[in-house]
Amino acid sequence: MAPNPLTSEPGTGTRTTADPKILSLIRDEPTRFRLHSAVYTNQHIFDKEISRIFERSWIFVAHEEMVHQPGDYVTTNLGKQPVIVSRDEDGDISVLFNRCAHRGSVVCREERGHANVFRCPYHGWVFGNNGHLVGVAQRSGYPDDFFDWGLRLEPIPRVETYRGLVFANLDPTAPPLSDRLSSVRRYIDLWCDRSPEGRLRLPEGVHRYEFPANWKLQAENGVDGYHGNYVHESFVNILERSGERGAGSTTKTRNTLGSRNFAKGMPHGDGLLEREEGMLGTFDYRGHKDYCERLEASYGPDRADDIMMQRNIFIFPNLFLFESHIRVIHPVSPNTSYIDVHPTYLEGAGDETNEERLSEHERFFGPSGFGAPDDIEIFVCTQTGAAASSNPWLEFSRGMHREALNELGEVVGHSTDEVPQRSLYREWLRLMSEGERLEENGL
Amino acid sequence: MNPTEIREHLLTLLSVQAFLYQEARLLDEGELEKWLSLFADDGSYLLPIKDGPAPEPAIIRDSRARIEERVFRLTHTLAHSQLPASRTQHDLTNIELLSWKDVNEVEVACNLTVHELRPGNPFQAGLATPRSLHGRCRYRLIQDGESWKIREKRCELLNREYPIYNLTFII
Numbered sequence: 249m250a251p252n253p254l255t256s257e258p259g260t261g262t263r264t265t266a267d268p269k270i271l272s273l274i275r276d277e278p279t280r281f282r283l284h285s286a287v288y289t290n291q292h293i294f295d296k297e298i299s300r301i302f303e304r305s306w307i308f309v310a311h312e313e314m315v316h317q318p319g320d321y322v323t324t325n326l327g328k329q330p331v332i333v334s335r336d337e338d339g340d341i342s343v344l345f346n347r348c349a350h351r352g353s354v355v356c357r358e359e360r361g362h363a364n365v366f367r368c369p370y371h372g373w374v375f376g377n378n379g380h381l382v383g384v385a386q387r388s389g390y391p392d393d394f395f396d397w398g399l400r401l402e403p404i405p406r407v408e409t410y411r412g413l414v415f416a417n418l419d420p421t422a423p424p425l426s427d428r429l430s431s432v433r434r435y436i437d438l439w440c441d442r443s444p445e446g447r448l449r450l451p452e453g454v455h456r457y458e459f460p461a462n463w464k465l466q467a468e469n470g471v472d473g474y475h476g477n478y479v480h481e482s483f484v485n486i487l488e489r490s491g492e493r494g495a496g497s498t499t500k501t502r503n504t505l506g507s508r509n510f511a512k513g514m515p516h517g518d519g520l521l522e523r524e525e526g527m528l529g530t531f532d533y534r535g536h537k538d539y540c541e542r543l544e545a546s547y548g549p550d551r552a553d554d555i556m557m558q559r560n561i562f563i564f565p566n567l568f569l570f571e572s573h574i575r576v577i578h579p580v581s582p583n584t585s586y587i588d589v590h591p592t593y594l595e596g597a598g599d600e601t602n603e604e605r606l607s608e609h610e611r612f613f614g615p616s617g618f619g620a621p622d623d624i625e626i627f628v629c630t631q632t633g634a635a636a637s638s639n640p641w642l643e644f645s646r647g648m649h650r651e652a653l654n655e656l657g658e659v660v661g662h663s664t665d666e667v668p669q670r671s672l673y674r675e676w677l678r679l680m681s682e683g684e685r686l687e688e689n690g691l
Numbered sequence: 692m693n694p695t696e697i698r699e700h701l702l703t704l705l706s707v708q709a710f711l712y713q714e715a716r717l718l719d720e721g722e723l724e725k726w727l728s729l730f731a732d733d734g735s736y737l738l739p740i741k742d743g744p745a746p747e748p749a750i751i752r753d754s755r756a757r758i759e760e761r762v763f764r765l766t767h768t769l770a771h772s773q774l775p776a777s778r779t780q781h782d783l784t785n786i787e788l789l790s791w792k793d794v795n796e797v798e799v800a801c802n803l804t805v806h807e808l809r810p811g812n813p814f815q816a817g818l819a820t821p822r823s824l825h826g827r828c829r830y831r832l833i834q835d836g837e838s839w840k841i842r843e844k845r846c847e848l849l850n851r852e853y854p855i856y857n858l859t860f861i862i
Contacts, residue, residue, distance in 0.1 A: 616751045621857055621859045624857065
């Protein structure tokens with residue numbers, strides 16, 4: 249039986265400065281990249297992911313459109329911590345801990361709504377939607393200087409927004425969001441600019457999945473260009489039946505090293521799958537002449553053509569921008585995860601285009617879709633298989649011998665190569681081992 | 692209701708009940724193509740997430756053509772999420788005619804519990820564990836000779852806006 253890095257002596261990797269147990273979970277060699285399957289199953293590793301990654305990184309908490317009007321709010325989790333994303337009367341977005349300053353109860357139990365104040369259910373303390381304490385029950389039980397104690401719904405230390413995407417960071421010393429997004433920003437722009445007005449609208453309905461497997465299986469798979477012909481054979485058959493596209497065409501897209509089909513790994517763990525035709529290529533923008541004309545009028549023909557590429561954009565650690573939707577992965581436990589899929593409408597694209605696009609989205613996604621549930625089934629199969637320990641290593645080596653670095657600092661490979669996954673796990677390892685050092689130094 | 696109306700109401704209710712029980716049996720016996728034949732040519736099958744003006748994303752918003760695709764997927768393709776295929780048991784209660792005076796089209800409400808289990812190795816996640824899904828259904832049925840066709844089947848699941856694992860069988 250192979251040694252378990254969590255209990256055995258350090259591995260033989262070249263890095264020696266940080267925690268040997270964490271570092272030994274990945275074997276990063278010149279043409280081979282392996283990951284220990286304990287990263288899917290181990291509770292200790294999961295707990296450290298929450299504290300060292302989710303509580304120290306820029307994490308997507310909402311799209312601005314979800315809190316469109318002053319008073320609108322949504323509640324979510326940042327790592328494992330409950331937060332409220334709220335737009336106050338001045339139109340500013342706050343991200344607040346959902347925790348009463350008195351005895352710690354949550355002050356809001358809804359997922360989404362409209363409120364000027366949040367009232368704690370325990371003793372009736374009232375906070376404005378910007379977090380300020382505005383009233384306490386039976387005030388005379390506290391001294392005169394009570395309102396100078398600074399009690400409030402505590403704000404998340406850092407909140408920044410880019411193109412409507414609201415990110416929060418629990419680390420007050422984190423570099424600004426613009427630094428974090430420096431490489432992936434160009435793709436966020438292309439994604440937003442599918443709207444001729446550069447703006448998206450989000451309907452309230454969200455497709456949500458629960459599954460008994462580790463959150464990173466979805467993170468890996470969303471930029472995996474290798475699995476489509478096998479996991480989505482059923483969907484390919486459906487397309488064949490409807491005469492929309494032959495399996496031959498799909499297979500060709502996947503296996504041709506074309507000039508425009510790439511998998512990319514970016515700095516900060518971000519990744520990209522970029523193809524002329526995606527698996528969801530059944531909705532053809534080019535058939536929507538008005539939309540195409542508006543897009544060209546807004547951006548010119550060259551950029552419009554670039555915008556039309558099918559992209560799966562992964563923003564480490566848990567956000568995807570897919571062609572039709574925003575996807576957020578929520579880690580719950582090592583073997584339980586949630587996914588929220590927020591379909592988008594493109595402002596300025598016209599109702600007919602948006603409706604047809606949504607309908608195609610529903611065909612593939614959601615817990616009853618013809619594609620996404622098959623992916624999730626594979627995550628569950630992997631979670632079960634990962635318990636077998638004779639060879640605990642997962643191979644993420646595909647295409648490592650043929651990848652190249654471009655002038656943007658991106659590692660570029662064939663669209664079926666595991667380039668984005670290697671990028672994801674190198675950043676994962678960096679944050680996990682850096683977190684170890686910070687914890688040892690009492691930070 | 693006068694005695695004549697009561698008689699009409701009961702006869703319609705019994706006929707509708709028999710039809711809905713037949714639908715449940717076909718689903719539970721895996722006779723999906725026969726199930727499909729219960730739908731009218733303009734029939735639809737809906738599992739909404741939110742109420743409100745269309746279009747809103749739904750868990751299922753199938754036109755007749757897409758119901759056909761759904762059945763094709765489950766009967767003729769390798770759909771990993773249905774390998775092994777779900778065993779189901781559809782239990783209907785509280786069957787009530789909401790409108791029945793138009794003999795050509797009736798509206799029916801009922802409560803639905805679907806018990807589901809995917810056979811297979813019980814040591815593996817997702818298999819051999821019974822689940823129950825609960826929902827309130829509304830049907831619009833149109834008269835078809837001695838029986839009915841489904842113009843609309845709509846089921847509001849109790850947990851419709853919350854995370855759901857594998858809903859790839861027919862509710």
